[in-house]
Amino acid sequence: YGLRNPWRFSFDRTTGDLYIGDVGQGSFEEIDRQPASSSGGENYGWNIMEGFACYNATTCDQTGLTLPIHTYGRSVGQSVTGGNVYRGSQYPALQGIYFFGDYVTGRIWGLRQVNSAWEDHEFTNSPYNVASFGEAENGELYVVDLGGGVYKIRD
Structure with missing residues (x-):
């Protein structure tokens, strides 16, 4: 629970990890991840937080929350x-x-875990x-455009 508007999710066919694109309310879009080793029941923070930001700093208890592996602000994109x-x-x-991509801007990014950190790279705009x-x-992998196009992800 704790997802605002999950928009597409998938399982990594090799690791079994779950990835979720979650559309934010007004400030941040986020990518959430649940490792295959998890027993489930994660709370991804909505409506206490959006991305890494608390809605109300005085009542923001992050205990037990699973924070996103990546966020981006509305100046970068508007619908993950x-x-x-x-x-x-x-x-x-x-x-x-x-x-993953952004519906509004057309940007496509890649995230890679390097040790315990996640590095992002804009793949294409x-x-x-x-x-x-x-x-x-x-x-x-393929990308689908709302207009009906299907495009292959290439190096």
């Missing part, structure tokens, strides 16, 4: 679309990167309304 972890073989440099991502049987 959750994606998938790349597990294909055509582009080895993309292996293990979680791809497309002209599309990123509506969804899809994963082929072979692990290759």
Whole structure:
């Protein structure tokens, strides 16, 4: 629980980890993650927090909350679309990167865990309304545009 408006989620086919794109209320979009080793029941913080920000600093008890692995502000994008972890073989440099996008701006990013930190990289700034991502049987990833286009993620 604790999700405001989850917009697309996926499981990493290799690790079993769950990734969720959660659309914020007014300040931040976020990516949440639940490791496969979790017994479940995480509280992702809504409506105590949005991203890493408390709604009310005097009553913001973060005890037991699972904070996002990544956030971005409304100056960067306005509606996150959750994606998938790349597990294909055509582009080895993309292996293990979680791809997600923003419906309003068309931006697509990749997140990679490096030790205990998550590093983000803007993959492309497309002209599309990123509506969804899809994963082929072979692990290759695709982006779906609201206008009906399907585009392959490439290195």
